[in-house]
Amino acid sequence: MQGPLLTSLTDDLDRNAVRVGDVTLTRGELLGAAAVVADAVVGRDVVAVNGSASMETVVAVVGALLAGVPVVPLPADAGRAERDYVLSDSGAQMWLCAPGCAIESGLGTHEVDITARADAPTVEPDPSDIGIILYTSGTTGRPKGVRLPRRALAASIDGLADAWDWTSDDTVVHGLPLFHIHGLVLGMIGPLRVGSPLIHTVRPTPAAYAAAGGSLYFGVPTVWSRVCDDPESARALSSARLIVSGSAPLPVPVFEKLTELTGKPPVERYGMSETVITVSIRADGERRPGWVGHPIAGVSTRIRGEDGRLAPHDGETLGELELAGPTLFDGYLGNPEATAEVMTDDGWFRTGDIAAIDPDGFHRIAGRESVDMIKSGGYRIGAGEIEHILLSYPGVREAAVVGVPDDDLGQRIVAFVVGDVERPDDLIDAVAKDLSVHKRPREIRVVDGLPRNAMGKVQKKALLEGA
Structure with missing residues (x-):
């Protein structure tokens, strides 16, 4: 355009x-x-x-x-x-x-x-x-x-x-x-560029979304979780063309429940302040829980392994996601040193996010390098895959996994969960069964809520400070 x-x-x-x-x-x-x-x-x-x-x-x-x-x-x-x-x-x-x-x-x-x-x-x-x-x-x-x-x-x-x-x-x-x-x-700027009317509901309540009568709905996972808790409002969104989730990973149970209630598998996409939105599920594309789709037009992606080499796009190998293209920022204000730290020698932006890319170019975001890539007992483990298993367990509404410093393991996997969990150790066994034994949490902490920012992202540094 x-x-x-x-x-x-x-x-x-x-x-x-x-x-x-x-x-x-x-x-x-x-x-x-x-x-x-x-x-x-x-x-x-x-x-x-x-x-x-x-x-x-x-x-x-x-x-x-x-x-x-x-x-x-x-x-x-x-x-x-x-x-x-x-x-x-x-x-x-x-x-x-x-x-x-x-x-x-x-x-x-x-x-x-x-x-x-x-x-x-x-x-x-x-x-x-x-x-x-x-x-x-x-x-x-x-x-x-x-x-x-x-x-x-x-x-x-x-x-x-x-x-x-x-x-x-x-x-x-x-x-x-x-x-x-x-x-x-x-x-906001999007609708004014595309020409589609915008209805801002002031607060993203299920009732307000249901009453709006739109065709394209935006929300964060917390919004969609609350919509799923209000089945009548959720069903009112069945006339929407697309239901879009972003700013944080959408838990698989929320994805499945939203699909069941609305008949519309949600579209996930990926971006950050420095890149705007760069990767997304397409309207006519596959909707795969936990995956965010392909790069948008003009954007190129690659992943770099811990050894500094580019990693294969096999859907399994994790590495830091790097981006190039027209959506990139123009540096940090007054901070050329910080800008240089996040740019590669050949001009790609280092996102700090851990990802896997499958042979067809489909992307899965595993979390932040700083808090979501756990090194425990010699293994490199993504917190996101553990969180997906925990969220599929009956009674678990929210989950966040962190690596707590440990003299023996380097980092000990600790899971914070919100929900009705009578036997926390059963969650450890569930992860060991569905993933690998070395990926199991060593400790489950049941809490009343997880610290989040305004966009619904869990603040894991706050969890680590309290651990």
């Missing part, structure tokens, strides 16, 4: 563009309101947006993109220390927010009025210009600003539009946060 990043905004101006909760703007109304923001931010180097689930956030981001000013989205509930660090590190020069949410930051504030109108800019910024700066979760050290060029955003969206047969005839539904790749780039 060629043309402006927000391709659809200037066409069919009376057609609905976005609905957030009970507030709806047509394309023309959104363009006019965003143009007011564009006038306010033009000439600035970077602006920050309070990423609440609101129409004001949509208008603010669109306005900055129209003006060609990089935008930094922040969680609406960000603590003061986190917020101040991001504002300082990014060099943000203005704070964009809904009326009444100004902050003490020393920045100029523009309160977004979604009823205001102005004429939109007519010059499209260069595709190589930075569109969004996303801050990573900071699992190691302080968060880093990921500089995403406009061309990377467009390439990922276009690749998914091709993979999913995503067109302006679709209606996208989700209730995800508007400050991450999933909810903001894929879930």
Whole structure:
């Protein structure tokens, strides 16, 4: 797809563009309101947006993109220390927010009025210009600003539009946060580029999803687990064309239950802040639990073994996933050393994720190198395959496997599970039976809940700190 990043905004101006909760703007109304923001931010180097689930956030981001000013989205509930660090590190020069949410930051504030109108800019910024700066979760050290060029955003969206047969005839539904790749780039900028109306439910509740009447639904595994717990709402999604899950692996039991209730096997895809979305199941392709499909158009992948050599694509051999293609970021803001660490000598991005690729190019993500690749008793073991077995056991609702330092084994496999488990040792036996004895957990800890971030990803470093 060629043309402006927000391709659809200037066409069919009376057609609905976005609905957030009970507030709806047509394309023309959104363009006019965003143009007011564009006038306010033009000439600035970077602006920050309070990423609440609101129409004001949509208008603010669109306005900055129209003006060609990089935008930094922040969680609406960000603590003061986190917020101040991001504002300082990014060099943000203005704070964009809904009326009444100004902050003490020393920045100029523009309160977004979604009823205001102005004429939109007519010059499209260069595709190589930075569109969004996303801050990573900071699992190691302080968060880093990921500089995403406009061309990377467009390439990922276009690749998914091709993979999913995503067109302006679709209606996208989700209730995800508007400050991450999933909810903001894929879930908001995506529809504005493809031309499909967006319904943002504010919160991703089963009832809200059921009532939306969309054709393309986005959610994280926690969302789909809750949908499965509400069979009536789940069955209402049977009219959807695609049900898409991302941001974390979808447990096999949730995959199977969602398929049973909706008649639609969910589509999984893979991406991260530095790469946008790069691998996905296709609309007309195989849906295999635990696998995320093929690279989108323009993206190349490979895996590198622990010995530093490229690993075979046999569906079994695990290695670090490396990527190349047009969706890659343009480096970490002000941190060339960190950028160099994640790039290979021949220009591929080292994801830090462990994967297997089968002979047909189908991808399975086994987890993060840092927390999901366990080295125990001389074996290299992926936490993800153990978690899949645990989640298939009756009564287990959630599971997370980590490697705890051990003087004898190097790392001892410990599983944290949530659910009704009367005999935890039975889970150890189940893993030993279905996988290999050396992959069994040495300890099962039944807990009330697992620590997760805003996108539903389990925070394993928090589990390790408490272990």
